[in-house]
Amino acid sequence: MSFDLSTRLAARRADNLYRQRPLLESPQGPEVVVDGQPLLAFCNNDYLGLANHPQVIEAWQAGASRWGVGGGASHLVIGHSGPHHALEEALAEFTGRPRALLFSNGYMANLGAVTALVGQGDTVLEDRLNHASLLDAGLLSGARFNRYLHNDATSLAKRLEKACGHTLVVTDGVFSMDGDLADLPALAREARAKGAWLMVDDAHGFGPLGAKGGGIIEHFGLSVDDVPVLVGTLGKAFGTSGAFVAGSEELIESLIQFARPYIYTTSQPPALACATLKSLELLRTEHWRREHLNRLIRQFRHGAEQIGLQLMDSFTPIQPIMVGDSGRAVQLSRRLRERGLLVTAIRPPTVPAGSARLRVTLSAAHTEAQVQLLLNALEDCWREWEPDHA
Incomplete structure (x- = not known):
């Protein structure tokens, strides 16, 4: 056929x-x-407005002169270069978390984080209006997958009552097609009450939100205990490309060990990390x-x-x-x-x-x-x- x-x-x-x-x-x-x-x-x-900023361009050019063009291999082989490491440290400091881990793009970061943390016998609960990458990650994880009503902590609480195994609650920070903010304080309360982890993809929050551009976590004044898994992308307000996950030492080490989209992908160009370091500086100071x-x-x-x-x-x-x-x-x-x-x-x-x-x-x-x-x-x-x- x-x-x-x-x-x-x-x-x-x-x-x-x-x-x-x-x-x-x-x-x-x-x-x-x-x-x-x-x-x-x-x-x-x-x-x-950083995607074509002269200083970001200069940083990329200088990075290419120093480090070449291609990443050459996965991070776990020989593709983890100095600029990658420096950017991870800078992003960890920026988000107020012990560590951060670079991914090649946001889709891979979401897929890698969810599938590394939960599997068969576990539960993933997601907002109905989450980004496609989050929904796909939940479905591909093999965990029991369910969606709660958009931005509705009461709806989430009802689904948490029926959760089994390790439970991961997943939401966008800023919803990309509506522009509204997740009610993170309420979602975090419900998740913590049931021993679940909350994962937030703040792709559209970093830069515009927060007094210093720290996104929705800064906007609401939340901690790593409230939101153990924080995802950000670099192709939006940062003006470059790529993504990261920020969290505890144990979280990042677990992703290095178990996140297949991280393990089996060539690292991003080192010069790109150089450019992002500059854009992060501009984001924080201007x-x-x-x-x-x-x-x-x-x-x-x-x-x-x-x-x-x-x-x-x-x-x-x-x-x-x-x-x-x-x-x-x-x-x-x-x-x-x-x-x-x-x-x-x-x-x-x-x-x-x-x-x-x-x-x-x-x-x-x-x-x-x-x-x-x-x-x-x-x-x-x-x-x-x-x-x-x-």
Whole structure:
């Protein structure tokens, strides 16, 4: 029996769910060239504007001159170089934890952590709106897998009552498609009451959240006892690439021994670690980036509410505009692009059916004038659409 791929692809097109890769022909930033068209972008996760920062570029170049280009082998063979080790120590100090461990990307960090900690006879409980990498990790772990209602500590408590073996509660810190924050204090209380561990993927929290950019843990003032397993990615506010897990000495040693995505993967380029060390320094010292970003978020939310757009409960750089219908979301995204603005339409299965949206993301590299251009274009497009929508 042959695979009927053409039928599957045609169905996806008919449902307005077909995905296409835009071709970026410039460095990341607010002003980009995509598919040959100059555009003002509001769709990347470069929240602090560090992806094309001159000092980060210089650090990468210097690192390549000193350490070469490739990692050469896995960390456990001969791929763990000086810059990797220095970055792990810096990330441990940054997060206030004994140790940190580098991974090549966030998907691998989540997969490695979950599958190393639980297996058959254990339990994984996850938020329904967790990132795909967290959900996949739970399913692939072999543990009993269940999802609790979004950000609902009461729902989690009911599932904890039925948990068996070692229990791992897993949540995003900032939910990537909604922009809201996990209620970590409540989740941590429920987990600790039942002897479960809480794992948080704070991919979108590091940088924008916390007085010093320490993410959701700093925002809520929580400790390593509250959240034993903390995951962060480096391709968003850090502006580079990769990921890390931070926690106790025993946790990190366990991941080194048992996390297959870590053990069996070539290390990231040492020069990349050099670049991330510089971006971490900028993240920690240039507080104006967070302050400016927060002003832009307030400006956007106020302007969007004046227009009558349906926003979600988010004070993060992720500002989704709810549309509902996938075809409408694609149409609005297209109309914005015709006006020189790039805003991505997010559709199922990335988000639940009937909740398609425009996902606006803001960066410290944006100006207030650029945000106003976006608001003006959104108002025009929304007014054009309203008669049909009504």
